[in-house]
Amino acid sequence: QVQPVESGGGLVQAGGSLRLSCAASGNLFSGNNFGWYRQAPGKPREWVAGITSGGITNVADSVKGRFTISRDNAKNTVYLQMNSLKPEDTAVYYCHAVYRSNGSWGQGTQVTVSS
Numbered sequence: 001q002v003q004p005v006e007s008g009g010g011l012v013q014a015g016g017s018l019r020l021s022c023a024a025s026g027n028l029f030s031g032n033n034f035g036w037y038r039q040a041p042g043k044p045r046e047w048v049a050g051i052t053s054g055g056i057t058n059v060a061d062s063v064k065g066r067f068t069i070s071r072d073n074a075k076n077t078v079y080l081q082m083n084s085l086k087p088e089d090t091a092v093y094y095c096h097a098v099y100r101s102n103g104s105w106g107q108g109t110q111v112t113v114s115s
Helices: none
Strands: 002-007 010-013 018-026 033-039 046-051 057-059 067-072 077-082 091-099 102-105 109-114
Touching (some): 002 102, 018 033, 018 091, 018 109, 033 067, 033 077, 046 077
Parallel strands (some): 010 109
Antiparallel strands (some): 002 018, 091 102, 091 109
16 A cells, blocks of 8 residues: 655646646555545545556546646656646645555645636
């Protein structure tokens, strides 16, 4: 099992970019699937992007063309590159790691996009 720790959030103007990192220490990092989720106040947590152990990626329709998920197994890190940010992207972003149906969550990192 791995323990995700997110970083890279902050304040950014609409149209700007941020790169979030999910450092996931523990055994068998390369065997984990990872997902990025976000939760805005008063709204349910929603899936944003995912990447499999084999590097296959997918992103939510709301962020297609703007967000990219990637991983660097040598650094035990998953990334979320966020471009062309919009105010509606404002949320706490969480990293989720899954290995053989066992999941673990990071603590989250705040992303705030101003207009």
